Amino acid sequence: MTQVQIDQMCVDDTYSLERAIARMDEGRRGIVLVIDAGRRLVGTITDGDVRRAILAKTKMDTPVRDLLLRKAGTEFERPITAPEGTDPQVCFQLIQSHRVTHLPLIDDQGRPVGLVTQEDFLPHAAAGLQAFVMAGGAGARLMPLTQDMPKPMLPIGDRPLMEILISRLREAGIRRVNVSLNYKADQISNHFGDGARFGVDLSYVTEDRPLGTAGALGLVETPKDTVLVINGDILTHVDFGAMVSFHREHRADLTMALRQYDVEVRYGVVECSGARIEALREKPVFNLFVNAGIYLLEPIVYQYIPNGTRFDMTDLVQKVMDAGCNVCGFPIREYWLDIGQRQDYDLAQQYAADGSVSK
Incomplete structure (x- = not known):
């Protein structure tokens, strides 16, 4: 995945839920990466987070930061990440052990430079059903x-x-x-x-x-x-x-x-x-x-x-x-x-x- 593709998946925490969904759909990866002014990764919004927001009847103009606050106190308060260059098998173990479907890769400044997904290792979730x-x-x-x-x-x-x-x-x-x-x-x-x-x-x-x-x-x-x-x-x-x-x-x-x-x-x-x-x-x-x-x-x-x-x-x-x-x-x-x-x-x-x- 190129840096341009990663950048196209990034949003800041002022993005509305509606804009974040549009960016997610454009990226076609089921996730957006929330970054700060220094491009450091501060959180993620996944397709599952969006569905839970819909169930909670969250308004589409709600800023992304509000969705991140809902993760406070949970194991996902901070995004699960790995350093760039991490061995693929280690990435897969992190995905499995933390029960996540996406693993952002970050540089030594905490900026997203790659993304590993569960589908990189396993068939599409619905395959075999x-x-x-x-x-x-x-x-x-x-x-x-x-x-x-x-x-x-x-x-x-x-x-x-x-x-x-x-x-x-x-x-x-x-x-x-x-x-x-x-x-x-x-x-x-x-x-x-x-x-x-x-x-x-x-x-x-x-x-x-x-x-x-x-x-x-x-x-x-x-x-x-x-x-x-x-x-x-x-x-x-x-x-x-x-x-x-x-x-x-x-x-x-x-x-x-x-x-x-x-x-x-x-x-x-x-x-x-x-x-x-x-x-x-x-x-x-x-x-x-x-x-x-x-x-x-x-x-x-x-x-x-x-x-x-x-x-x-x-x-x-x-x-x-x-x-x-x-x-x-x-x-x-x-x-x-x-x-x-x-x-x-x-x-x-x-x-x-x-x-x-x-x-």
Whole structure:
């Protein structure tokens, strides 16, 4: 990595969160390096830090220094670094022992001159995962479009919806994909076959009746490793590797992807204590997180999935939480669209027309 590339990853602590995210996306390394006036490294902001800031509903104009202050008193108060010229194997040991994904290299003045990442030594975080695509739904809300065609086969531009999703999984390094089928199953299996034409190894799980958004998971053997579960009607540019890293960093048993969703109340909202009015807010907007239909499951979760019974992912998440397992939320900040209704499908076609789907 050149010094110019390192400089392009640097920000000072007055940068807003929004500007830091833009710099992070330009660098495509999932990190920005925070430097002082002498270019000395004073901290780092990672993709995980950004996601946690979103979960905390941090405003986009918040300065980076505020995010660094949140690390005070933790093991990450000061960035984990290594001197330039450090042996690569030592760098890897530091990454492993400190459970970090990035290791800045600094000169004798404390200035960043290089960056070593976990992916320099290990495959992409999502590589080797098995995915499970839920594609058995009838798409009733999209009738009459789905009268003769299952929703995953609806064309988005010049490709079926599920073909775009499969390509996203393949680009993330995911090769093993299970697909649950029910409604007009043959159209899907005939198009995709064994998946070889699309660069993946496809297997099918056929439901003899609709089993909900999680029931099909009970028809397969308990996996040995983490599984990515995704609804078959989603268009997204989410970084699956970042989601896996976040999941592992938080040692989650189940991680649910979340999307921010604003709800505007068209009336003045009144808060009362008994008969007394305590507050009045005119047409407030509530910022919420909604289920984005993408999950990471550890094998331990499968014991809570019934065999051959209708069961939804929301039921599973609640069961897992009730059992005391660690359930985390991963906020999506990338492109995401759930094609559940006709207006969503029309919007997807607009994105396809301007090239956004293929970016």
